[in-house]
Amino acid sequence: MNNENKTNINWFPGHMQKTKREISEKLSLIDIIYEVIDARMPISSKIIDIDNLIKDKKRIVIITKYDLCDKKKTDKYIEEYKKQFPVLVYDLKNGKQNDISCLIDLTNEILKDINDTRKKKGLKPRLFRAMVIGAPNVGKSTLINRISKKNALKTGNRAGVTKGISWIRVDNTIELMDTPGILYPKIESREVGLNLASLTSINEDILDKEEVASYIITYLYKNYNNILKERYKLNTEEFNLEDIFKQIANNTNSLKKGGIIDYNKVYTIIINDLKEGRIKNITFD
Numbered sequence: 506m507n508n509e510n511k512t513n514i515n516w517f518p519g520h521m522q523k524t525k526r527e528i529s530e531k532l533s534l535i536d537i538i539y540e541v542i543d544a545r546m547p548i549s550s551k552i553i554d555i556d557n558l559i560k561d562k563k564r565i566v567i568i569t570k571y572d573l574c575d576k577k578k579t580d581k582y583i584e585e586y587k588k589q590f591p592v593l594v595y596d597l598k599n600g601k602q603n604d605i606s607c608l609i610d611l612t613n614e615i616l617k618d619i620n621d622t623r624k625k626k627g628l629k630p631r632l633f634r635a636m637v638i639g640a641p642n643v644g645k646s647t648l649i650n651r652i653s654k655k656n657a658l659k660t661g662n663r664a665g666v667t668k669g670i671s672w673i674r675v676d677n678t679i680e681l682m683d684t685p686g687i688l689y690p691k692i693e694s695r696e697v698g699l700n701l702a703s704l705t706s707i708n709e710d711i712l713d714k715e716e717v718a719s720y721i722i723t724y725l726y727k728n729y730n731n732i733l734k735e736r737y738k739l740n741t742e743e744f745n746l747e748d749i750f751k752q753i754a755n756n757t758n759s760l761k762k763g764g765i766i767d768y769n770k771v772y773t774i775i776i777n778d779l780k781e782g783r784i785k786n787i788t789f790d
């Protein structure tokens with residue numbers, strides 16, 4: 506088990522460095538940034554060095570997966586972000602197309618001056634370009650697919666689906682650039698690393714399942730006791746991780762011959778329940 510303040514969760518494959526470089530290089534082509542943040546981790550999934558990366562570019566903050574978060578908790582963070590930037594909140598899975606497309610109206614409104622100035626000079630309006638950036642798996646490609654109504658981009662519920670940048674034309678007024686998810690090379694806080702790991706923003710192959718599952722259970726026990734108990738039909742008074750794993754094993758048919766707990770199966774069930782949204786209305790920040 507890790508030291509309280511350290512984490513060995515550090516996932517920063519070569520392509521993330523490359524993406525950061527490309528973001529910097531392409532910045533001069535871009536009119537506005539859509540910064541995408543997962544509603545279930547409004548702090549942990551925010552790119553820590555984004556201000557350095559995008560300098561003073563105009564920005565819209567987009568909160569995704571609102572359907573899965575603890576709205577009461579996440580709303581407080583949203584209010585804070587609203588003091589700094591325009592913020593749109595989305596359920597990209599079930600949200601109505603009209604609501605999602607209002608991002609384009611907002612973008613046109615924010616960038617209106619560009620074409621007003623051109624008009625005064627007798628120039629035709631030009632196409633706007635927005636760059637979509639965020640941590641892995643927060644819904645960047647899904648957002649672009651929904652807005653463009655094209656489903657041109659590959660999406661998937663794991664970290665690192667998008668491998669390179671690509672441009673998608675929404676209509677003749679706006680073009681969007683999709684980017685692969687990025688993180689900070691060194692995740693300093695154990696909590697942030699484990700939040701990202703618990704909510705599928707870190708490649709599962711590198712994770713210690715026991716550590717992640719233990720963190721999830723401990724966090725849920727402390728913050729969402731009813732949701733945890735309800736999900737696994739637990740009967741607990743005092744916190745005892747081992748006992749909780751045992752009960753989950755019993756209640757999910759995760760025992761090997763002789764009644765031995767199949768820990769790997771238990772950890773996988775817990776991680777997948779969160780990943781697939783069977784455990785929801787939670788915010789890990």
Ligand SMILES: Nc1nc2c(ncn2[C@@H]2O[C@H](COP(=O)(O)OP(=O)(O)OP(=O)(O)O)[C@@H](O)[C@H]2O)c(=O)[nH]1
Binds near residue numbers: 596643645664687
């Ligand atoms: N429930 C729910 N699921 C969402 C929402 N937005 C995206 N998803 C799901 O989240 C998963 C990740 O979506 P992607 O669009 O591939 O995420 P990404 O940010 O492009 O990920 P990378 O390319 O890996 O960085 C997919 O399974 C989506 O269906 C949302 O608002 N609600």
Ligand SMILES: [Mg+2]
Binds near residue numbers: 645646647660684685
């Ligand atoms: Mg993607």
